[in-house]
Amino acid sequence: MVSKREDADRDLSRAVPLSENGLYTLDSDLVRRVAKALERGDFSSVRDSLTPLHKADIADLIERFPQANRHKLIIAAGEVFTGDVLANIEDDVRDDLLEDLDTSKVVDAITTLEVDDAVSVLEDLGLPRQREVLDAIPQEERAAVEESLTFPENSAGRLMQRDVLALPANWTVGKTIDHMRDGVSLPDDFYEVIVVNATQEPIGSVRLDKLLRARRPETLSDLMRTDIKTIPVLTDQEEVGYVFEQYDLVSAPVVGTDGSLIGVVTVDDVVDVIQDEAEEDLLRLSGVAETDIYRATLETMWGRFTWLLVNLGTAILASIVIYQFDGSLEKMVALAVLMPIVASMGGNAGTQTMTVAVRAIATRDLNMGNLGRVLGKELLVALANGGIFAILAGGAAALWYKDYPLGLVIGGAMIINMITAGLFGLVIPVILWRLRIDPATAAGVLLTTVTDVVGFLAFLGLGALFLL
C-alpha cells in the first residue's frame, strides 16, 4: 500500500512539476528589464512595467531587488506603490523599508488599507516610528488602528476587519438586499451576513449564495445557520487557523469579552496564518527563527548563532561523556571508530518521533487522552527498529573487526539509544506544550543532547564493561 502511494506521487511529480516557470510566476525577464530601467533612471519605464502587475507580484518584485535598490524602486514606482503592495511585502523586507521611507509615503499607503492590513504593517515597527506614523494618519482611521493594536500580537483582534454587515434576524431578504444596494459602509470583501440579537451577539450567519437563492419575503432567521463558530477576540491566531480548517469556514464573527460582535476574520487572512504557523514549526525545529532569505547577512548570522551556540554546548557535553572513557578508547580504537553510528541512529529515530509529535500537537491529533496509547506505540516502533538495526549494525561491526562481543556491545547500545530516542522524541514536545512553550522551540536541541549523551554513554560504557 505504501509503495503504491509513493509510486503515484513519483509519477505525478514527473507529470506536473512545480517548475521555475510555474503558473503566474514573476517573469525573470521582467525583473531584469525593471532593474535595467531603474539603473538608467528611466522611472516612467519602471512604472509602465509595474502597472499591469498584481499587487502581490509587485511586492515580490520589490523583494527580489537587492536591499540597496528597493528604496529607489519604490520612488520610481510612484502611484503604483499602494498600500496593498506594502501589505504584501514580507515582514523582514518591509520593516527595513518602513524605516527608510518618508512618513508621508507610508501614511498614504496605510490609509488605503483595511484596518487588519494596516495593523499588520504597523505592528512590527519600532515604537517611536509607529507613533510617528500613527500621528500622521487621519483621526477616524487612526482610532480603529490604535484600538486593534491594543489587542495582543497574533490574536484574533489583530487579524479581524472591523467593517461587518450585522443584521437582526427579522429582516427579510428583500430588505437586506435593498440595504446592501444603498451601499452604506460595507466591508470590502465579505461572504456572509452575520445575524445578531438585540445585544449585538452573533446568533447565526447567512452565506451570500443562500441570500441570492432565497425569495425576497423570506427572513434571515429562515435562512441562517445557527451552528456558527464565534471567535473570542483574544484567541491566538493558531487557534483561529485550526477552527477555520476544522470547520471549512470562509469567515467567522469575532466577539468581545461581553459576547458582542466586534469584527470578522476572513479566510484570506487565515490562509496566511496557516502558512506562517506551519512554517514556524519547520523553522524552529531546524533552529532558524524566521525565513531569513531576505534578511541582511549580519542579522541572518546572529539569528542562527544562538542555536549553534547551544549546540556547541551540547556537543561539548557529549565530548565530556566520551572523555570519561579515554582509557578505553586508547586500549580499543574500534570504539572510537564505531561510536558515531549509535549516536547518529538515535538522533535520527528521535527526530522522526519528535516531528510527528510536533505536528500532531499542532493539529490536535495528540492530546492527553491518547498520550498513553501513542507512547506505547512509539516504544514498540523503537523496540522493533532498534532490534533490526542492532542486528544490522552489530553484525556489520562483528564482521568488520572479526570481534563478536564488539557486535553485541554495539547492538545493545543501539537498542538502548533508540528506545531512549522514541521516549524523549515524544515526551520533550509534550512537556514543552504543557509548559505552554511552543513544542517546536528547543525540542531539537534537547533531543539530540539526550541521544548523543545516551548513545556515547551506552556504547562506551558497555564496551568498557564487557570488552576490556
Place this chain on the structure above:
Amino acid sequence: MVSKREDADRDLSRAVPLSENGLYTLDSDLVRRVAKALERGDFSSVRDSLTPLHKADIADLIERFPQANRHKLIIAAGEVFTGDVLANIEDDVRDDLLEDLDTSKVVDAITTLEVDDAVSVLEDLGLPRQREVLDAIPQEERAAVEESLTFPENSAGRLMQRDVLALPANWTVGKTIDHMRDGVSLPDDFYEVIVVNATQEPIGSVRLDKLLRARRPETLSDLMRTDIKTIPVLTDQEEVGYVFEQYDLVSAPVVGTDGSLIGVVTVDDVVDVIQDEAEEDLLRLSGVAETDIYRATLETMWGRFTWLLVNLGTAILASIVIYQFDGSLEKMVALAVLMPIVASMGGNAGTQTMTVAVRAIATRDLNMGNLGRVLGKELLVALANGGIFAILAGGAAALWYKDYPLGLVIGGAMIINMITAGLFGLVIPVILWRLRIDPATAAGVLLTTVTDVVGFLAFLGLGALFLL
C-alpha cells in the same frame, strides 16, 4: 529588533496559549462517555452523543478510538455517519475503515458528497475495491467521479467541484438573481459567478457581494473583474495553493486543455492543501513519510525504517572515514574525544540553511534569478559563524588539553565544515528541485552525510598532518 519581536511572541504565548481545552476542541469527557456506551452496546446513547456534533468533530472522535473499535462505532452511529464525516477522517484511518465497511454503507456515504470530496475518499483505495464501490454508485454520479479520477493525483482536476455557475457577460444582475432563485443545479457553496464567452472560456468573475450591491439592470460585464487567475486542470495542487495564497483568492475557475471552463476550485479545499504541503516538507525533512500518529505500529515502523537504513549507511561511511585515522586516534585519544563536535556543528549549520532553502523554494522566494546572491550570503554567514565557533571550540579544546596546536586544528576543521555545510545546505535542495524531485526528500540525509564525512575528514586529517 529581533529580541523585541521574540519578547512579544513570548508574552503572547503566555497570554493566550494553545491549550488542551482550546476553542471547540473535542471534549475528552464526551469521548469517554461514547467509549463506555459503545462498550456496553448502548448504540442509541452513542447516537445521541454524536448527533449534536459537527461532522469534522465526529470524524475526530472516530480517529481517537482504537482501530479495533472504529468499525463498531460507525455501525453504532448509524445515520449520523454521513459522507461528510467520512470525507473528514484522516487518510490513514479512512483507508483502513473503507476496507472493512460494507460496500453499501460506503456507497451511501459517498453519493451524498460533492465530486471533489467523493474523489478524495476513493482515490486512495486499492483498485479492486475502488472498482467495486464505483460500480455500486448510481450512474450519473459515477460518470463525474470516474472522470475526475482520470486526472492525475494531486492535480487541480481532483480538487475541483464540477457544479459551476457560469453565465454570459450580457446577463443583467436581475436576470442572474432570478436564475439563482429558480434553484437550478447550483454548487453547494460558492462565492463568485464565473463569466464566460461563447466558447465557454472564463473571461471574468463577479463576487457575490458585488452582485448583491448592484442594481438589477446592471450587467455582469459592468461588474466583473477581468484579472482572474484561471487554473489549467493538470496543475499540481501545490501550485494551486500558491496561486490562492499569492492572490488572496476564494475560488478560481479550472479550464481544460482547450481553455473552456470545466470546474471551480474553492478556498476550503485549498486550505487543506496548504496545510498538507507545509506538513509534507516538515515530515520529509525529518525522514517520516506521513503523519503516522493514527497508523498501525507495523506500518509506522516500516515507514520510518527506510530512512533509518539510509542513515545507517551514511553513519558507516563516516566510520570508514574515522577508520582511516585509527593510527592517529591510538596515538592521540583527544582526537576521538573532540571529533563529534566538528561534525555536529556542521550538521546543524547545514540544516539551518537547508530548511530556509526548502521553504524559500516552496514559496518561490528562491529562484534561479537570485540563487547567486543567496549563495553569496550563505557563504558569508557560514564564514562568520564558522570563524566565531572556530575561536570558541578551538579555545575550549586548547584550554582543556593545554594543547594550542590542537585548538588550531579544531578551529580550522570547524571553518572548513561550516562553509561546506552552508554550500551544500543550499545546493542540495536546489539541485533536487531542478531535477524535479521534491527538495525536502532526501535532502537531510544527503546533507548530514556530507557534513559528517567532511567534519571527520577535516578534523582527523588536519590532526594527523599537524599534531603527530
